[in-house]
Amino acid sequence: MIPWLQLDSAKTPDGGQQLRLKRRGDEFSIMLGANELMNSRLSGSEEALAKLSCQRIAGRRNPSILIGGLGMGFTLRAALAELGDDAQVTVAELVPAVVIWARGPMAELFGGWLDDPRVSIREADVGQLIRSQASAWDAILLDVDNGPEGIVYKANDALYSAAGLISARAALKPGGVLAVWSQGPDAGFTRRLKQGGFTVEEVKVRAHGKRGARHIVWLATKGQ
Numbered sequence: 001m002i003p004w005l006q007l008d009s010a011k012t013p014d015g016g017q018q019l020r021l022k023r024r025g026d027e028f029s030i031m032l033g034a035n036e037l038m039n040s041r042l043s044g045s046e047e048a049l050a051k052l053s054c055q056r057i058a059g060r061r062n063p064s065i066l067i068g069g070l071g072m073g074f075t076l077r078a079a080l081a082e083l084g085d086d087a088q089v090t091v092a093e094l095v096p097a098v099v100i101w102a103r104g105p106m107a108e109l110f111g112g113w114l115d116d117p118r119v120s121i122r123e124a125d126v127g128q129l130i131r132s133q134a135s136a137w138d139a140i141l142l143d144v145d146n147g148p149e150g151i152v153y154k155a156n157d158a159l160y161s162a163a164g165l166i167s168a169r170a171a172l173k174p175g176g177v178l179a180v181w182s183q184g185p186d187a188g189f190t191r192r193l194k195q196g197g198f199t200v201e202e203v204k205v206r207a208h209g210k211r212g213a214r215h216i217v218w219l220a221t222k223g224q
Helices: 044-056 074-082 096-103 126-132 154-160 162-171 187-195
Strands: 005-011 018-024 027-032 035-039 064-068 088-092 119-122 137-142 172-182 199-206 214-221
Touching: 005 096, 018 096, 044 064, 044 074, 044 137, 044 172, 044 199, 044 214, 064 074, 064 126, 074 088, 088 126, 126 154, 126 162, 137 162, 154 162, 162 172, 162 187, 172 187, 187 199, 187 214
Parallel strands: 064 088, 064 137, 088 119, 137 172
Antiparallel strands: 005 018, 018 027, 027 035, 172 214, 199 214
């Protein structure tokens, strides 16, 4: 079996942990300690996050999309494939090294999508972007950390708090969608979404094919 090769590492935003980029043949992995955060062979649920969201806003003119978390680009690529030429997609990535990896050792995975004229990459906290503008986005897609129960950066938890959801709702245009990826279910988060004034749909999706692990995508719609 081909051994894993570590290509690079980077500190998490609080400096307390280390992300590691690894490669084995044509397979990539991003690790946090012993936890694998993402793998290039497991893209199904991140792609579903984008496809389900874009379906909810289909037909809108000049849609503006905010994606929290670049990762391996699965959500970004799927969104661009669904959206028309008039869309604008902003990706907020808090760890600068992830953007460097996307343009360097993982460039083949991204296939030039970062240079799509519809795309803007911001090395910033997605929470700050959400709070900075009202009624700015047709859809906000959060593929941040491990979902509502974060393990990479505890400050991410604020995104999923009651206050964070109020900010997200305010940042959406009428009828806009907040879509959230998670490794697993979270009844408390579903309850907070409903209490925050969203109409909520919880969708189970596969990480890969028909036999991969089941992940969760919440689709929370703001009223008109």
